[in-house]
Amino acid sequence: MEQFQGQTLSWDLKDGVVELALHREPANEIGSLTTEELERLVTALGVLNRKAHALIIYSTLKSGFSAGADLRELYRRIQQVGRAEVAKEVRSYLGRIHHVMNTIDSSPLTTIAAVHGVVFGGGFELALTCDLIIADKMARFCFPELRLGLIPGYGGIPRLKRDLGNSVVRDLLLTGRSFNATKAQQIGLVSQLVAEGEALRAARATAAQLAKFDRGTAIAAKKFIKPIPYQELQREIDIFCELFAQPAVEAGLKKFVESTDAQPYLP
Template sequence: MDFVKVEREGSVATLTIDRQDKLNAISPQVVEELGQSLLELESQPPTAIVVTGAGEKAFVAGADIAEMSQMSAVEAKRFAEIGHAAMALLDRSPVPTIAAVNGFALGGGCEIALACDMRIAADNAMFGFPEVGLGILPGMGGTQRLPRLIGSGLASELLFSARRIEAAEAKEMGLVNRVVAQGEALNAAQQLATEISKNGPLAVRYAKAAANKALDVDLVSGLEYEADQFALLFSTEDAAEGMGAFSEKRKPDFKGQ
């Protein structure tokens, strides 16, 4: 991998997009490496994944415009398809994913953050979709995930105006979960990931699957799915351990079984 680095600390994995000379701008290679890294993690899944950008200036400052401007329509379609595949791996990862947003998260960078389950932003973070100002539109899921997250009206404002917003406004909109001091986003995201890892890993996975299902189906179908996942967990050793530990007033020792 030239641009994506994977580190593990305990049961938490951190993926860092490292292309600082280009403010971590994405290209087909960067997106392919991100997708490949996520696929490799599936062989030995962590309990949570943190995604960030190297340095304090940028999470991902969008696409590499110099490279993208040379694409034909066919190449652009392929770039979008690679991006959709990588974002799907992030979005549908069986374990929780957290974006630690430091600095610029524009265009494709904002789309990577949107594909995560949660977003922790440094107070110097800047979000936006500049694509329409370039005569194009977001091509890695931004037009689909943003309205689902913050609603049609606010999403339309950001998508159509190309306006950039600071971390505080992003939190007010519901785009980010939490704003922390500059330089603390990665630490805060990793602490959240560690907190999540203390819970039953199967329960967390099933809860994520159920929450994702809510975005795809009607309420009745979603409730049926939830009930099935709820029941399945009662057949696991983790459920017996968790409820037994509660009764015995001790910390549970989950095995993921």
């Protein structure tokens, strides 16, 4: 499927570049519907991989790239069926979202996340599956999961450890503080820093450059320099599920969902 117009995201293949636009208000929270539509993309990639050379992921929303997992949906589900039942569903869900993330991560396409605004939690983890992150100056990166008594669950930590120094990973994870794009570039997370509103344009220019290279060579190079940390990813699912069974999680979700604080992502 070369084109798709979904409720939370859309994609289009043009000039060898697949552009995936995220557009779920208010801030591209990744819930069940976004996950289903991402799964459709992953299925479509089977064909798109042969017709394209690059994939750009970006957001059409002013608020940013993505605020991460849909915590309100998760909290509602716990209220409906109870924490014990949701804990069972979580493992199955993580298997699905990891399949999506791993497929994008290992795609033969050269993948670019063009980000601005909030790049938090699961949104950050989606960006981390990409080969390059191009950020505008107003982007902010954060793993606020510890406030909920959890660790990131979409493969973020193994990918961050693969790409960056462990001390930076500890800073992001253990403090839950957010980094701006300038800092993110200094630590090697962001490959190009651009002016406000320019990330998508820069990503398109980069994708056009990639078209000049032999695809087979680019695929071999990517395979060589970007291993997928499957064992750690599986371990992450196990730890996440162990933590999810704790009562602190429901309390953390409740506090977040009911918060009127201007900084609800902080504990």
